[in-house]
Structure formats: structure tokens, C-alpha cells
Amino acid sequence: MQTSSSTETDETVGMTGGAAAVLGREEEAALDAREPEHLSRKDRRARRKAAKMAAHVAGDKKHAFRLWLYVAPLLVLVFLFSYVPLFGWIYAFYDYQPPIPLSESKFVGLQWFEMLVQNPAQLRTIGQVLLNTFAMSGLNILTSFLPVIFAIMLNEIRAKWFKNLIQTLTTLPNFISWVLVYSIAFAMFSSTGMVNETLMNLHLISEPIKFLDSPDQVWLKMLLWNLWKGLGWGSIMYLAGIAGIDPELYEAAQVDGANRFQQIIHVTIPQLMPTYFVLLMLSISNFLNNGMDQYYVFQNAFNQKWIQVLDLYVYNVGMGQNSLSLGTAISMLKSLVSVGLLLLVNWLSKRTRGVGIV
Amino acid sequence: MTTATAPATTAKKPRGHNAGISPAMRRTKGEKVFTVVNVLLLTLFALICTYPFYYLIINSLSNNQAAAAGEVNWWIQGLHWDNYKTVLGLDGLGRAAWISVARTVIGTVLTVLASAYLGFMFTQQKMWKRSFWYRFVVITMYFNAGLIPMFITMKNYGLTNNFWVYVLPAIVQPFNIILVKTYIESIPSSLQEAAEVDGAGTFTVFWKIVLPMCTPILATVAIFSAVGQWNSFQDTLIYMTDSKLYSLQYLLYTYINQASSIANSVKANAANAAMLATATTPTAIRMTVSVIVVLPIMFIYPFFQRFFVKGMMLGAVKG
Incomplete structure (x- = not known):
């Protein structure tokens, strides 16, 4: 039955007829000429295999297990790269010095965790790091309404080409790496950069302004780079949200005499609020996860005090100072607090909106 | 509520369709x-x-x-074009470009195939403990061990200073699997059933029916994965000490830092001013490498923008 059905396919697809389909060799000769025949040949092979399989597999249970076996290799990958590293948390309870294996390292219990809160110097550093983390995340959350405004502004443009052009140009920075952003920052704002050269050539300043190598307004600068990179992209979600608003709402508002501004305030913004709320919740749950790329590339001796967020601090402690155990301890605390935040936000979302965010 | 109690100022009637946009006049x-x-x-x-x-x-x-x-x-x-000639002749750059291209191609192909395959397999109701294993994969989206434990684990696997650390951990991406699974579930299952009646096995159904139908979503996954691989910087920083395995992004970073120190020393040393004028300067090298790194993105971006946007939408729907 299998063979007959696939021969039929061959006859309909390749016009050479049954002969070539039956004789595998000849078919192979005609192979490169016609793609469809090649496909159906493979198809037939697979079907034969499937039929064989069907004959062998007696019960559903065996089949169910076989299906699982098909994905098992990938599940192993997940286990190796997402679950096994969790066992690495054990290093937080040892005094692990890399060349010495863990089995010979000294078990120190909670020493690293105690050190975090007892050693005054350490405590001051941690405090500053947390302050930076909270400031950067807080500033990002405070400006999270800007993409909404950008989307509304863009939506008010009638000319479609202009709208598309602006959208394309403003989303481009989202797709470059932070290293490139830094390269751009360097080209524009270093002491020999475009801005300083221009200002000097105009004799507005006599000394280059240190935009990058200074401890001033680091939080604000990081926020601005973040906005430069992400504002256009962040607005796309809201643009889609605006496109999905029921036109009847606008019609009704117009009948009521609302002008464009009133329509924005009374229709567009309230309609976008659910989307905004979900994204806000997500950013709150990611409060501690600023990532480290941005802060790492912009980091230097001058701004380090103000730029060191938690993720970067973990890197600097663990890889820079080679204190793997202390780094692990901080990593672990951070991960636990993050999961806690996520659960909390999810619970809040369920309470207030009836739907969770995860 | 929306009856004709409109004030006199809005004497103009909204036109039937297209009423969401007020006419220009x-x-x-x-x-x-x-x-x-x-x-x-x-x-x-x-x-x-x-x-x-x-x-x-x-x-x-x-x-x-x-x-x-x-x-x-x-x-x-x-x-x-001298800057480009100089830069393309730099020893480390060719190798780094090769590494970046290789990780982008291999990583993207593998993650697309794995996402499609797992996304499809997790729609197979008959699989043993299907929903448990699906959760086993998806939940990894919400936690991570942290940078240092990850580093220690990779070191124990022998993956530090190893090209495959760029690819292997990124193959299974829960988010992509959710995207593909949702997409497949939106395809009428009668197609798969019909194929099964014809005797097609699981792999045949996947390869012949599901994969071709998933091209739009897989294109999205591919684009995001490719951009992610191309832009990735942190993994080189953490796992690689062997300069032979540096990615282009990391090399750019080292160039920027070297350029800044060289530029400063050149400024301090007046004798070098003449050299600065004629030869390729560190600044020029830095900018040229930056252009080379950003060019692929700038080229593909306008053409694939719709995929990016679509991916974002689908992600939003899933929440």
C-alpha cells in the first residue's frame, strides 16, 4: 500500500512515469533535473521507515517513550547548560581557588555571605553597587513611557513612507552590539571625538570636555545611551497596539467632538495601558538584571564607582579579582532575589488583572 | 453615549470608513x-x-x-581605501571575522532546527510526560545560575577556549520553542493526521509538512539568532583567553581600548605628529573596524525589518 501510493506521487510529479520511479538507479540519474522527484523519493524512504516502525511498535506506551527518546538529546542539552550550572552554587560555600579542585578546597559555610554584610569596606561597595543598580533600573522604568509617546507621535504621521523611514532609522541602533555603541560613543565624545573637535574648532571651549572619562552624571549618560539604542524599537510594540485599536472608538470620540489631542488622551493612551502595564511588570521583575555588556564597555577608572551595577560587579569580583567563590555567592543571591521578584510581580499581576505575566 | 450631541465646532461629519484618521483638510x-x-x-x-x-x-x-x-x-x-586595505590586512581580523561568521552560521542553523524540532515534538500529545518535559524546558527562561557558576561549569566541560561554547549553550532557546509551538498549534492538525493516515512517520511529518509551513516563524527565529550571535561579546570576554578564538566584536573592543591609549601617547609625543598626518591612525583603524562590524547589520536590517517586527509581535502575544 505504501509503495503504490508513493509511486502514484512520482507519476504525478515527475512525468517520466512509473518506470523511473520503480527503478531507483534511473531515478537517481534524473534526480538533479527535477527537484520534486527527489523530494518524493526521500518521502517514500521515510514512509517505508515509518511503516516498519509502525509494525515494530506494539503498544502506545512504547510509541510514547520513543517520541520522548527523539527529543532526549536536546533535553540533555537543556540539562547540561541550564540545570547543571545551578550545582555550581555549591562553590559559594567553599574557599575555591581555581587550580585546587573543589574536593580539596576548604568548606567555609556561610563565610562569604557573612563577609558581604559584616566587612564595612565590602558593605560600602555593595551598597554603592546596589545604589547604581537601583538607579539605572529605576531611571529606565521612569522613562518607560517615552516609547509610548514616540509611538503616538509616529502614528500621527500620515505619509506612510515617512513613517516607515523614521521607524527603520530609529530601530537600527537596537541591532548593534554595545561594543559598537561604545565605539560610536568614542568617535563622538572622546577628547578627540567629533563633539569636542567641533566645539574646539568653533572656539567655544579650550579644553576638551571629558564626556567618557568622568565620574559625573554617569547614570544619566547610561540612560541616554539606553534610550538612543532602545527607544525606536521599544515603540514598535505600542505602534502595533495602536493599529489594533477599534476604529469605532475614534469614530465615537469624533462624534463627541474630540479633536486629535483629545482622541489621543481619551482613546489611544487608555487603550495602550494594558500593554504598558505588562511591559512595566516585566521590567520590574528584571530590576536586578541590568546585564553587563553596556556597563562593561563604558567602564573606566574614572566612572567605575558609579557605573558598577550588580552584573558588572559579579564579573569584576569573580573574573577580575579571581574570587570565584565570592562571585558565586553574589550571583546566587541575585538569582534568588530575581526569581522572587518575578513570582511577586506575577502574583501582583494576577491579583490586579486576573492574568499572570509568565 | 455617542449620540448627536456634538458641539457646533464639529460640524464636519466623520466619513464612514477610515474614520480613525481625521482628514487633512x-x-x-x-x-x-x-x-x-x-x-x-x-x-x-x-x-x-x-x-x-x-x-x-x-x-x-x-x-x-x-x-x-x-x-x-x-x-x-x-x-x-587605504584604511580598509590596512585593516583587512591585520593579522587577527581575518580570523576573528571567520570566527564570527562561523558562529553566526552554525549557531543560527542549529538553533532554528532545534527550535522547529522541539516546537513540533512538543505538540505531539502522545509523547511520554509531554507537559512535564515542556515545562522542564520553558522554565529555564526564568532563572539562571549566574555568570560565575556558568563559567565554572563551562570550564569543567572543557568548553573554555573552545569554539563550541559559542554555539552549544545557545541551541535550545525556550522562547523560540514557545513561538514555534504556538505557531504549529495554529496550523490545522488535520494535515498532520492525513499524512499519518498515509503512513508518514513523525520525522516525515516534521520534515515534509511542518517545516515548510513554519518558514515565516523560522525566518524570524533565524534573524534574531543571527543578530544575537553576530553581536555577542560577553561570551568571548568570559570564556576565551586564546586570541585565536576572539570574535569580531571582542576584537573591536580591544582595538578601541588600544586606540585610545595609542592616541593619547601620540598626542603627548609631538615627534609623532607627522606620522599621524600621513599614515593610518589608530582612530582610523578603530572607525574602519567599526564600519566592517556594523555593515552586515546595516545591510540585512532594512530587508528583514518586517521579520523583526513580526517576531516582536509574536513575542508580545505570548507575553
């Missing part, structure tokens, strides 16, 4: 001002977003002396 003065300001602001922001790229490109092509003097701000001065 009945803009008030305030609205006209708003439109002008709006267009200006949007244009300004678009310029801020794109000018730096333009600046890098024109400076990398201009006379290095003029570029160093900060005279190249609007247009190329003294077009020449």
Missing part, C-alpha cells in the same frame, strides 16, 4: 503646529540615531589628516 491651527513640531522632532531623533553611523563611514573613507583634525563631519574629504 479639517486640521485646526493647533493641529497644524503639532504636525510641524512632530515631524521636526521625529526627524531630529532619526538623525541622532543614524548620524553616528554616517560619521564613522565618511571618516573611515576620508583623508586621515582631515579626519584627525575633526574636519570630516558632513562629507568625505579625499576619498581613499
Whole structure:
């Protein structure tokens, strides 16, 4: 039955007829000429295999297990790269010095965790790091309404080409790496950069302004780079949200005499609020996860005090100072607090909106 | 609520369709001002977003002396390709480009196949403990061990200073699997059933029916994965000490830092001023490498923008 059905396919697809389909060799000769025949040949092979399989597999249970076996290799990958590293948390309870294996390292219990809160110097550093983390995340959350405004502004443009052009140009920075952003920052704002050269050539300043190598307004600068990179992209979600608003709402508002501004305030913004709320919740749950790329590339001796967020601090402690155990301890605390935040936000979302965010 | 109690100022009737957009002719003065300001602001922001790229490109092509003097701000001065010739001849760069291309291609192909395959397999109701294993995969989206434990684990696997650390941990991406699974579930299952009646096995159904139908979503996954791989910097920083395995992004980072120190020493040393004028300067090298790194993104981006946007939408629907 299998063979007959696939021969039929061959006859309909390749016009050479049954002969070539039956004789595998000849078919192979005609192979490169016609793609469809090649496909159906493979198809037939697979079907034969499937039929064989069907004959062998007696019960559903065996089949169910076989299906699982098909994905098992990938599940192993997940286990190796997402679950096994969790066992690495054990290093937080040892005094692990890399060349010495863990089995010979000294078990120190909670020493690293105690050190975090007892050693005054350490405590001051941690405090500053947390302050930076909270400031950067807080500033990002405070400006999270800007993409909404950008989307509304863009939506008010009638000319479609202009709208598309602006959208394309403003989303481009989202797709470059932070290293490139830094390269751009360097080209524009270093002491020999475009801005300083221009200002000097105009004799507005006599000394280059240190935009990058200074401890001033680091939080604000990081926020601005973040906005430069992400504002256009962040607005796309809201643009889609605006496109999905029921036109009847606008019609009704117009009948009521609302002008464009009133329509924005009374229709567009309230309609976008659910989307905004979900994204806000997500950013709150990611409060501690600023990532480290941005802060790492912009980091230097001058701004380090103000730029060191938690993720970067973990890197600097663990890889820079080679204190793997202390780094692990901080990593672990951070991960636990993050999961806690996520659960909390999810619970809040369920309470207030009836739907969770995860 | 929306009865004809509209005030006299809105005598104009909204036209039946297209009522969401008010027609151009009945803009008030305030609205006209708003439109002008709006267009200006949007244009300004678009310029801020794109000018730096333009600046890098024109400076990398201009006379290095003029570029160093900060005279190249609007247009190329003294077009020449020497910077590109020099940079492409740099020893580490070719290798780094090769590494970046390899990880992008291999990583993207593997993650697309794995996402499609797992997404499809997790729609197979008959699988043993299907929903448990699905959760086993998806939940990894919400936690991670942290940078240092990850580093120790990779070291124990022998994956530090190993090309495969770029690829292997990124193969199974829960988010992509959710995307594909949702997409497949939206395809009528009668197709698969019909194929099964014809005797097609699981793999045949996957390869012949599901995979071709998933091309739109897989294109999205591929684009995101490719951009992620190309831009990735942190993994080189953490796992690689062997400069043979540096990615282009990491090499760019080292160039920027070297360039800044070299540029400073050159500035301090007046004897080097002549050299700065004629030869390729560190600044020029830095900008040229930046252009080379950003060029692939700038080329593919306009063509694939719709995929990016679609991916974002689908992600949003899933929440």
C-alpha cells in the first residue's frame, strides 16, 4: 500500500512515469533535473521507515517513550547548560581557588555571605553597587513611557513612507552590539571625538570636555545611551497596539467632538495601558538584571564607582579579582532575589488583572 | 453615549470608513503646529540615531589628516581605501571575522532546527510526560545560575577556549520553542493526521509538512539568532583567553581600548605628529573596524525589518 501510493506521487510529479520511479538507479540519474522527484523519493524512504516502525511498535506506551527518546538529546542539552550550572552554587560555600579542585578546597559555610554584610569596606561597595543598580533600573522604568509617546507621535504621521523611514532609522541602533555603541560613543565624545573637535574648532571651549572619562552624571549618560539604542524599537510594540485599536472608538470620540489631542488622551493612551502595564511588570521583575555588556564597555577608572551595577560587579569580583567563590555567592543571591521578584510581580499581576505575566 | 450631541465646532461629519484618521483638510491651527513640531522632532531623533553611523563611514573613507583634525563631519574629504586595505590586512581580523561568521552560521542553523524540532515534538500529545518535559524546558527562561557558576561549569566541560561554547549553550532557546509551538498549534492538525493516515512517520511529518509551513516563524527565529550571535561579546570576554578564538566584536573592543591609549601617547609625543598626518591612525583603524562590524547589520536590517517586527509581535502575544 505504501509503495503504490508513493509511486502514484512520482507519476504525478515527475512525468517520466512509473518506470523511473520503480527503478531507483534511473531515478537517481534524473534526480538533479527535477527537484520534486527527489523530494518524493526521500518521502517514500521515510514512509517505508515509518511503516516498519509502525509494525515494530506494539503498544502506545512504547510509541510514547520513543517520541520522548527523539527529543532526549536536546533535553540533555537543556540539562547540561541550564540545570547543571545551578550545582555550581555549591562553590559559594567553599574557599575555591581555581587550580585546587573543589574536593580539596576548604568548606567555609556561610563565610562569604557573612563577609558581604559584616566587612564595612565590602558593605560600602555593595551598597554603592546596589545604589547604581537601583538607579539605572529605576531611571529606565521612569522613562518607560517615552516609547509610548514616540509611538503616538509616529502614528500621527500620515505619509506612510515617512513613517516607515523614521521607524527603520530609529530601530537600527537596537541591532548593534554595545561594543559598537561604545565605539560610536568614542568617535563622538572622546577628547578627540567629533563633539569636542567641533566645539574646539568653533572656539567655544579650550579644553576638551571629558564626556567618557568622568565620574559625573554617569547614570544619566547610561540612560541616554539606553534610550538612543532602545527607544525606536521599544515603540514598535505600542505602534502595533495602536493599529489594533477599534476604529469605532475614534469614530465615537469624533462624534463627541474630540479633536486629535483629545482622541489621543481619551482613546489611544487608555487603550495602550494594558500593554504598558505588562511591559512595566516585566521590567520590574528584571530590576536586578541590568546585564553587563553596556556597563562593561563604558567602564573606566574614572566612572567605575558609579557605573558598577550588580552584573558588572559579579564579573569584576569573580573574573577580575579571581574570587570565584565570592562571585558565586553574589550571583546566587541575585538569582534568588530575581526569581522572587518575578513570582511577586506575577502574583501582583494576577491579583490586579486576573492574568499572570509568565 | 455617542449620540448627536456634538458641539457646533464639529460640524464636519466623520466619513464612514477610515474614520480613525481625521482628514487633512479639517486640521485646526493647533493641529497644524503639532504636525510641524512632530515631524521636526521625529526627524531630529532619526538623525541622532543614524548620524553616528554616517560619521564613522565618511571618516573611515576620508583623508586621515582631515579626519584627525575633526574636519570630516558632513562629507568625505579625499576619498581613499587605504584604511580598509590596512585593516583587512591585520593579522587577527581575518580570523576573528571567520570566527564570527562561523558562529553566526552554525549557531543560527542549529538553533532554528532545534527550535522547529522541539516546537513540533512538543505538540505531539502522545509523547511520554509531554507537559512535564515542556515545562522542564520553558522554565529555564526564568532563572539562571549566574555568570560565575556558568563559567565554572563551562570550564569543567572543557568548553573554555573552545569554539563550541559559542554555539552549544545557545541551541535550545525556550522562547523560540514557545513561538514555534504556538505557531504549529495554529496550523490545522488535520494535515498532520492525513499524512499519518498515509503512513508518514513523525520525522516525515516534521520534515515534509511542518517545516515548510513554519518558514515565516523560522525566518524570524533565524534573524534574531543571527543578530544575537553576530553581536555577542560577553561570551568571548568570559570564556576565551586564546586570541585565536576572539570574535569580531571582542576584537573591536580591544582595538578601541588600544586606540585610545595609542592616541593619547601620540598626542603627548609631538615627534609623532607627522606620522599621524600621513599614515593610518589608530582612530582610523578603530572607525574602519567599526564600519566592517556594523555593515552586515546595516545591510540585512532594512530587508528583514518586517521579520523583526513580526517576531516582536509574536513575542508580545505570548507575553
